[in-house]
Amino acid sequence: MSGARKLVEVKDLKLHFPIHGGLLRRQVGAVKAVDGVSFDIFEGETLGIVGESGCGKSTCGRAVLRLYEATEGSITIDGQDISKLSGEALRKKRPTMQMVFQDPQASLNPRMTVAGIIGEPLDEHTNWDRRKKLERIYELMDAVGLNRDFANRYPHAFSGGQRQRIGIARALALNPKFIVCDEPIAALDVSIQAQVVNLLEDLQQQFGLTYMFISHDLSMVRHIADRVAVMYLGVIVELAPVQALYDNPMHPYTEALLSAVPEPDPSAEVRKDRIVLQGDVPSPSNPPKGCNFCTRCPKVMPICREIPPETQEVAPGHFAACHLIDQQQIAGPTGGTGQEHNQTENQQGEEA
Amino acid sequence: MFTYTLRRLLLAIPTLLFIALAIFLLLELSPGDPMADMPLTIPPEVREQMRLALGLGEAWYIRFYKWLYMFSIVEPSYVLANMTGIESLAVEGQRIISFQTRSPVADIVAQRLPQTLWVVGLSYIFGILVAVPLGVYSAYRQYSWVDQLGAFVSMVGFSLPTFFTGPLLMLVFSIWLGWFPIIYDTTLVVDSLQDFGLQLRQMAMPVFVLTLYNAAQINRFMRAAMLDNFTQDYVRTARAKGMSEKVVVLVHVLRNSMIPVVTVIALGIPTIFTGAIITEQIFRVNGLGQLLIIAIYASDFPMVLTLSMVFAILIVGFNLIADILYAVLDPRIRYD
Numbered sequence: 001m002s003g004a005r006k007l008v009e010v011k012d013l014k015l016h017f018p019i020h021g022g023l024l025r026r027q028v029g030a031v032k033a034v035d036g037v038s039f040d041i042f043e044g045e046t047l048g049i050v051g052e053s054g055c056g057k058s059t060c061g062r063a064v065l066r067l068y069e070a071t072e073g074s075i076t077i078d079g080q081d082i083s084k085l086s087g088e089a090l091r092k093k094r095p096t097m098q099m100v101f102q103d104p105q106a107s108l109n110p111r112m113t114v115a116g117i118i119g120e121p122l123d124e125h126t127n128w129d130r131r132k133k134l135e136r137i138y139e140l141m142d143a144v145g146l147n148r149d150f151a152n153r154y155p156h157a158f159s160g161g162q163r164q165r166i167g168i169a170r171a172l173a174l175n176p177k178f179i180v181c182d183e184p185i186a187a188l189d190v191s192i193q194a195q196v197v198n199l200l201e202d203l204q205q206q207f208g209l210t211y212m213f214i215s216h217d218l219s220m221v222r223h224i225a226d227r228v229a230v231m232y233l234g235v236i237v238e239l240a241p242v243q244a245l246y247d248n249p250m251h252p253y254t255e256a257l258l259s260a261v262p263e264p265d266p267s268a269e270v271r272k273d274r275i276v277l278q279g280d281v282p283s284p285s286n287p288p289k290g291c292n293f294c295t296r297c298p299k300v301m302p303i304c305r306e307i308p309p310e311t312q313e314v315a316p317g318h319f320a321a322c323h324l325i326d327q328q329q330i331a332g333p334t335g336g337t338g339q340e341h342n343q344t345e346n347q348q349g350e351e352a
Numbered sequence: 353m354f355t356y357t358l359r360r361l362l363l364a365i366p367t368l369l370f371i372a373l374a375i376f377l378l379l380e381l382s383p384g385d386p387m388a389d390m391p392l393t394i395p396p397e398v399r400e401q402m403r404l405a406l407g408l409g410e411a412w413y414i415r416f417y418k419w420l421y422m423f424s425i426v427e428p429s430y431v432l433a434n435m436t437g438i439e440s441l442a443v444e445g446q447r448i449i450s451f452q453t454r455s456p457v458a459d460i461v462a463q464r465l466p467q468t469l470w471v472v473g474l475s476y477i478f479g480i481l482v483a484v485p486l487g488v489y490s491a492y493r494q495y496s497w498v499d500q501l502g503a504f505v506s507m508v509g510f511s512l513p514t515f516f517t518g519p520l521l522m523l524v525f526s527i528w529l530g531w532f533p534i535i536y537d538t539t540l541v542v543d544s545l546q547d548f549g550l551q552l553r554q555m556a557m558p559v560f561v562l563t564l565y566n567a568a569q570i571n572r573f574m575r576a577a578m579l580d581n582f583t584q585d586y587v588r589t590a591r592a593k594g595m596s597e598k599v600v601v602l603v604h605v606l607r608n609s610m611i612p613v614v615t616v617i618a619l620g621i622p623t624i625f626t627g628a629i630i631t632e633q634i635f636r637v638n639g640l641g642q643l644l645i646i647a648i649y650a651s652d653f654p655m656v657l658t659l660s661m662v663f664a665i666l667i668v669g670f671n672l673i674a675d676i677l678y679a680v681l682d683p684r685i686r687y688d
Contacts, residue, residue: 094594106585109604121593154683
């Protein structure tokens, strides 16, 4: 991967939604939905983003495409910093970067035909004639496996899977390089999920696409992603190649997440030692002092409640932000905390 | 769609018949005597003959049937003959006669209609022209000063009745400032630029009062519908596609927000014809609303019945038009 070109570079992205209150509606605080996130996506790869509900995955995805205005940080896509682009320049840049949305019903305009939905970007960004546009629409419908006869139907006449295909065809219309898939399979049946994921993979091969794949389905991310970033409360706690992350998680939160993946074998399921996190995710408007995860971490240490951990490269391409790593380095690989840590890792290894 | 429209039109016939009967019976039961205005010196037997001459001697169902025949056959044929200028279209027969003026009701309505259409119709058009763009902008820039101002003006328009704003405007603009005449002069013939200016000046206040009222209502509906749609996911999709804001707002959001607004506008159109009864009274615009009020005072049953029926037909008709427009605006609605 290291030889490939960086298509997307996100540096210290912050997105805070202001909270207004009081008599004069002054800003009294902020929901720190994304609070200092940095990552790169290489050309042709899929970066999976996982995390529980409300951890800022979707917000991060939207902010990367500047569907939300970032509070701070830079986003470079294809060599251009889009966080500073003005409205018109940004609009011109839109064809390069597209998004597949979570809810295939709500994200399609109910009053437009399929051909209208897929073809609208062409009206806006090309000066093709009608025939050429229609040809392109049919081509895209073929690519995502939709019958051409459906071009004049409205979204309500389709099933969820078909609607998601419309959404994907729409995203592909202008030959984008980079697509953010915001939980594209969350609203679909399991049988349809596989179809859509396979379609996304086929299209990636066919058109050399780069994906940012946001999901809370860890097995699906393992299947599709090349690298995975784990988010918790607006920050990336661990980022690693998919194999390394699943086999050898460094962050206690990643361990907990992975242990929650359902086990298909019932006998193994009974034996499985789950790490059950206590309590709820803290409010992103009032994150805890120190490490964001310190309120629920099973391996919490005094230092975690004081100082936020730095992100460091544990192994080549494997980044994690946890004080345990420092402890491990000091105590050596056989040290107390490290051993405990390794045991859990072994468990994960067996399951996989 | 065609069969649906046809079915609705057929269903409208029994509805309207029932409405006609209900109004007729209500008038029949109401106190009041068309002879009440006549001098008391008229001897009772003469009075009785006058009653018979007005057709009041017959049983109610015969009178109802006769009125129905005249209303549905004779009067439309005369109206048609007048409009086309072909005399032979008119069906021979008794016409509906007003008790007050002893002239055909349709002719009086035809005289009154232009005033009402000008004043009330114009205020309705102005209301839409002000309210729709303001509603769109208010929703687009929610909580901006334009939105706040629109909300304030709408609240004023909603909560202040026309019988308050009307006299208030008269006091300020007619009495203190002397810009506009208090009384609307229907006899004014506009044939010179000066008369045209006069006409504009006498229309200004009633039109303004009604525009404020209409705009307040439509503006709130427009804004609410737009806000509903702005938060929808497909709007984000449209922005992600790289559509310009103009396309996002006017094509995606506005079109999807039109249904409630079209309902309000379509259902409000009959009120243009019924006239704004109160406003017409205040400004002495002798339109249809004023005609109806005077007819009720005078127990002019044929006039009241005919006018009420015309209004009922308009309301049923525009309801149907609104329903058909739904299907045009929303492909999910199909009437087959």
